[in-house]
Amino acid sequence: MVETPLILQTVDLTKHFGMIKAAERISVEVNQGELVGIVGANGSGKTTFLNLITGYLKPERGRILLMGRDTTGLPPRTITRLGVARSFQVPQLYRHMRVLESVLLSLAAESGNGGSFWQPLFKESRRAEALETLKRFGLSAYAHRPTSELPEGGRKLLDIALSFALKPKLLLMDEPTSGVSIEDKFEVMDTLVKVLQESNVTTIFVEHDMEVVQRYGWRVLVFDEGQVIADGKPDNVLADPEVRKTVLGRV
């Protein structure tokens, strides 16, 4: 099979919630290795877009192709297994579990070992890998602490680390810096981008913070009322006063 550089393609993706147009004929293409930022005001359909791609929502119309395969209508679990992972605006963690255990679970799931009920979770090789992952995300100090004891920035990083541990080809991040203090957010993004670049993971991240998108995105999509109103290099797109108005106007 020929490896296509196209990793994600959506065609006319449409989803309405009653009167609200959460997605309106979205057609987007993302290539292997890209780092794409998505901006837009609250309620412009950014998160809905991620929910559609990962199967949490089913589109009313349109198609989704991941690595050349039609995944429209598949559940999140199946899409995850195809190599698409995501993180969440509000970190989705196992609150009664330790940090290391959480990562081990992602690794076990990735290795297809998640359903085993006889092999222990704490295999030596897996444990080493989990510790290495935590180290890359700067969370080593918390490895043996319950996830509930993590500070907010740490929660965000762990949430992304859990997705990253699935070794995805495409990673979708929903507002990686929301809830992170202004002083910390560039540090968090530096850590993230470094890890992702090292592993050559194609990444789409949703942000309401234009500064972050401008600094880290290679390419930016601007959402408004469920539509993509601009697509291009951050420096060009975000300079557009119309774009600035729609993104900032209603915040």
Next chain:
Amino acid sequence: MDIGLLTIIIFDGLNYAAVLFLIAVGLTFVYGVLRILNISHGAIYGLGAYMATWLTILLLNKGLPPYLSYFVLLTGAIIIGLITGPSIERLCLRRIYGSDIHIQLLLTFSILLILDDAMKLIWGVEPMFMSEPYFLLGQFSVGGIIYPRYTFLLIGVSASFGVFLVWLVRGTRFGKLVVSVIQDREISVAMGINVGLIYTAAFTMGALSAAIGGAFIAPTISVAPGFAAEVVVMSFAVVAIGGLGNLEGAALGSLIVGLARALAIHLVAELELAVIYLIMVLVLAFRPQGLFGAVEERRI
């Protein structure tokens, strides 16, 4: 099936449905407001029956005119409702709102166990009989089969209580407050609604439903320890079939269960009990939220 038998089945079914509804409507109301499935509901039903029986026997022996016994039944039920409702809600439930579901179920289960024995300690373990209110109303005939008029009273009390609750929720200020608390607790608190008081009041309404159910069924049965256990599970079935937290659902659920049971007794007696739970499983398998229930989705 001939018309005579059908009439009998419908009457038996209605009779049974009336009792079930009276109990189930309180259960579903409490769930609707507090989001707690109150297992101790059955014990309140039992307490209502005991209190009403004891009080009626006591007053009849003191020379109370028998036609006043209906008011005594109601009084007994109200006493129990007003004692158990606020005390269970304030002393126990208040501490576990928002806890895991199993904590809530087990807490009310433990209250059931405690109250079940409390009845034995208060009123003894031998059965009590009191049938004056049942005999007093006389009887009527349907399709050649004689029924006690008391059946009408049961259906009447049951329907009135249902209508009263619907009016309370849809037609009064209290109802508006209840609905706003159901929809968003935080906002209601912010708006200055005394949510604690609403919860107490709602739980007390639920307790009253159970106590009235017990009080008015008491003259037709022998009131003895343990008689409440089975009725409770059946009212769970009723509530689940109709949709948790839904008043109309409880009405429809009671009718379905009541008629199904009557049908089974007359046609396939072996299935008398199983049919109720079979219906419950069937309904839940296709509509997990029950016939009238709404689906709740989680946002991420």
Next chain:
Amino acid sequence: MPKINLLPGLFLSILAVGTWLGAMVLPVNAAPPGAPAELKVAFVDFLSGPAAIFGTSGRYATEWLVDKWNKEGGIKGVPLKLVILDEAGTPAKNVTEFRRLVMEEKVNVVLGFTSSANALAIAPVAEELKTLTLIHVAGTNRLTEDHKLHYTFRTSNHQAADSVLLARYVLKLKPNLKSIAGANEDYAWGRDSWEAFMGAIKTLQPGVEVKAELWTKIQAGEYSAEISKLLAARADVVHSSFWGGGLVTFIKQALPRGLFKQSLVALSTGAQVDQFVGKDMPDGVVLCPRATGAYFLDPEPEKDPLQKEFVEGYHKKVGRYPDYVSYRGYQAIGGMKAAYEKAIAQTGRWPTTEEVIKAFKGLTWRVPGGDIHMRAEDHQAIHDGLVGITKMSKKYGFALMEKRERFPGEQIMPPVGMKTPDWVKTLKK
């Protein structure tokens, strides 16, 4: 002076010491060699729930007798100690409690068990634990017909007696009987009672139609739909073996609905509840004082001292007249005492359980209703049976059993080795 005072004093002192020594060495009731300090007897019956109106009667009678005997010196000087236990609960719970009584409380004899389901469950465990067990009420014929019992005895007739009595009596009242219906509880007692009643009727009056068979949960307490079904069946005779609080409720629910006017109702345990139903009991209901030959007016207390003592003593203790459960309590513990006394007489010392069992086989003992005979072969007692019909009594405030007929045990119980369903087919008018 000293002489005069000293002699009577000395005499009195010697008398006192002598009496005291005598009391030590030669008690009035000399206990046989090897006698224990007490005989521990467990009494198990329904003491809570709807069936409690039933169990408490047996309990009061047993307690009354034990008090009386202990005042008279117990069994040859050995006092009886009662351990009372509630039967309410499942057969599984009763089996566990039975083990506790034997293994932990170390009781010598277990008396009781009203529910046939419990009795059928207990018997194998009694055999396993080698404990003398007297079933005082439970009526299923299968207990003594299907099991080879060694440690277990039933001290009264089984249900066949009542079913056959009722069938004969009903046919006498309604010679042109065409149809019957039955409302019975869905377990051994109810099932076997109905089968025997139906069998007896069908044998004695071929061609009778069975219009309805109803099976309710044990002590259900709610019968409105079942009563509808009985009313719709319009049978000449309705048979029911309901008992305890369940029967009271059934009568109260059926009464305003005219069941007693529409059909002749025959209740095999009816004579037990008349005092509880009180003035609501309709006239003309056929009933049995189940498997006893005694009723508190039959034999008449004035003519039978044993009956007089029991009826008066019981009424004084309980405030009710003895019902048939009381008589069966009497039959059971009376049989136990008689068996122990016979065994002591045979061995000359305190007997082992095996020796008591040996003495029990073929024993005949006397109770207020007459003699009870324990068959040696199947450990099944045989005695008279009574049947009658209700008539409200102003004097007592409840319905009495009138027009009583007494049948000797041999006529109403199957012979040894014959099973009830087969035996009822051989009945003759």
Next chain:
Amino acid sequence: MRPNLRVVSIVSALLILVPLAMPSWVVFILTKALFTFIAVLGVALLLRGGQLTFGHALFFATGTYTVGFSVKWFGFRDALLLVPMGALTGLIMAALVGLIMARYRGVFFAMLNLAFSMILYAILLKFYWVTGGTDGISVGTATFLGFPLRAGTYPFYYLTLVIAGLITYVVYRFLASPLGYFLRAIADNEIRIEYSGESVRRVIYLTYILAGGLGGVSGVLAAFTVGHVVPEDAFWFQSGQFVFIALLGGFEGILGSLMGAVAFEFIQTYSSKYFPYAWQLTLGGIMLFIILFRPGGLWAIYESLVSRFSSKAEGSTHG
């Protein structure tokens, strides 16, 4: 999830040695505690996944009636074959019911389980000619390769102990595996599990089957211990008792279920002996206390004692 070898060996030693010094009545109660423990383990497993069942008696009764029918129809009562049979019937029943059950959570999971167990109860109760109805079925004494195995004797106790030990090991392996961890994760966050490519339904389904098998084994041992099986084995009160014990012991550790079961059997026996009409009140009071003040149950009390003790010990060595 590392096994504390010292705790395991102390508990094992207690369970093996203590009964030798006890009268047969206590051996009987301990046998009951062990088979109850096995059923409670299943309930505790589901509770770890945040799922409460008020219908676990379904599998318990499947086990008891496996013995009941085996004795009634074939006169066969050999424990060596019937214990695995009970596990199998429990597993099969759970595999069927679980197909529906795995879709439900929370109150619905609890209620639907209740409904299924009540259907079995109603069938056992009402189909008299097949099931014996209320009478139940008397199963008598178990045999083991033909030798009688009486309840309350040492051979029966040790057989139960060996089975309980094997099951503890299986459950331990399960809990230490990824599946066991995913089970715990369900109570925390189902969405994250689905977005890890793992199926929550599958986790619940497999756990449910395991729990069903445990219920079946427990039922078989119960039938032989009590000697009689009844429809109430499937009644919701029986299920409620299992949940009660799981909570009493605390469901975070396997040992918690064991402590809960032993404590429950003694509480039940002695409170029903001394306060026959207040033993439910005793149970209810204890449960109320645990829920409101000690939500972790006996296990948590034990752990806090251990940690207090060990920190004291450390303090003394360092200080």
